[in-house]
Amino acid sequence: MCRACAAPWPxxxxxxxxxxxxxxxRIGLHVYLCAVLHEATADLYRLHPHDGPDPRSLFDRFLGWVRGPGPGPGGGDHPGPA
Structure with a gap:
C-alpha cells in the first residue's frame, strides 16, 4: 500500500x-520492480497461506504497466536494426 494515498503500490x-x-x-526499473514483486509475493503468501495472491494480478500490478513507448523505434528500449 502506498503510504501517501493508501492505494495499492505502485x-x-x-x-x-x-x-x-x-x-x-528501463532495465534497471524492471530489475527493481521484480525484486519488489518477489518481496510482496512472499509477504502475501505469509499473510494468506491458504489463499495466496494471484500471480497474474501481481505481475500486472508491479510490471505490466512498465511496457509502453520507449526511446527507440516501435517503443522499445533498443534502437532496432540498422
Whole structure:
C-alpha cells in the first residue's frame, strides 16, 4: 500500500515517479520492480497461506504497466536494426 494515498503500490504517482527516476534505465526499473514483486509475493503468501495472491494480478500490478513507448523505434528500449 502506498503510504501517501493508501492505494495499492505502485500507485499512479509512484509509477510516474519511477518512470522519471528510471527514464534512462528501463532495465534497471524492471530489475527493481521484480525484486519488489518477489518481496510482496512472499509477504502475501505469509499473510494468506491458504489463499495466496494471484500471480497474474501481481505481475500486472508491479510490471505490466512498465511496457509502453520507449526511446527507440516501435517503443522499445533498443534502437532496432540498422
Amino acid at each position: 500507485c499512479a504517482f509512484a509509477r510516474l515517479t519511477l518512470r522519471q527516476e528510471y527514464a534512462h534505465d
